[in-house]
Amino acid sequence: MSTMKSIEPTINPDEVTPPRAGEKILRVARDLFYRQGIRAIGVDEIVKRAGVTKPSLYRSFPSKDELAASYLRQYDLEFWDRFDDAVNAHPGNPRAQIAAFLTRIGKRTQRPDYRGCGMTNAAVEYPEHGHPARVVSEANKQELRRRLRAMAATMGAEDSDTLGDGLLLLIEGAYISGQLFGLGGPAQSVARNADLLIEASLKK
DSSP states (O other): OOOOOOOOOOOOHHHHSOOOHHHHHHHHHHHHHHHHOTTTOOHHHHHHHHTOOHHHHHHHOSSHHHHHHHHHHHHHHHHHHHHHHHHHHSTTOHHHHHHHHHHHHHHHTTSTTOOOOHHHHHHHHOOSTTSHHHHHHHHHHHHHHHHHHHHHHHHTBTTHHHHHHHHHHHHHHHHHHHHHHOTTSGGGGHHHHHHHHHHHHBOO
16 A cells, blocks of 8 residues: 655745844844934833843843944945945946945935934944944944045056045045935935046046
């Protein structure tokens, strides 16, 4: 007598299991930290919004400082994904790469819920250089400065370090002015201003 084994459909646990407490906490903390500031949000507010207990938070993150650093590490990964998307869209053309990246920044600054760059905001909130959030922010900005200077050199700028730093200043200015002016503000033209700066800096 032959027997047939029943074939059950494969179920992806991620599709039926709620996200782990740590993931929920980080998702909620990220939204609150970005919109309202890290210092303004307490642990009690985070666990309440996430629907978890305070011990659950501290099992996943030793402290609020470490939670803030984890939020920024995630932010950092997404930042470089956007940057690399612009680079990969224009291989071998750093001027077009910068234009593509800054065009996206300019558009993002026009959104009603725009709150600038999470890295910049965190650095302002935490002036002490050894703070975990500050450490992540500084590393992000230092790497951006390095890449912009390298791209300026590839473009053939007379003074590539000065051009790279000028582009960084434009970017940081867009982050801040986007919050100050909102729709129709000067941040919308950051890509155009960067191109004018590049044109003026290239060797004749």
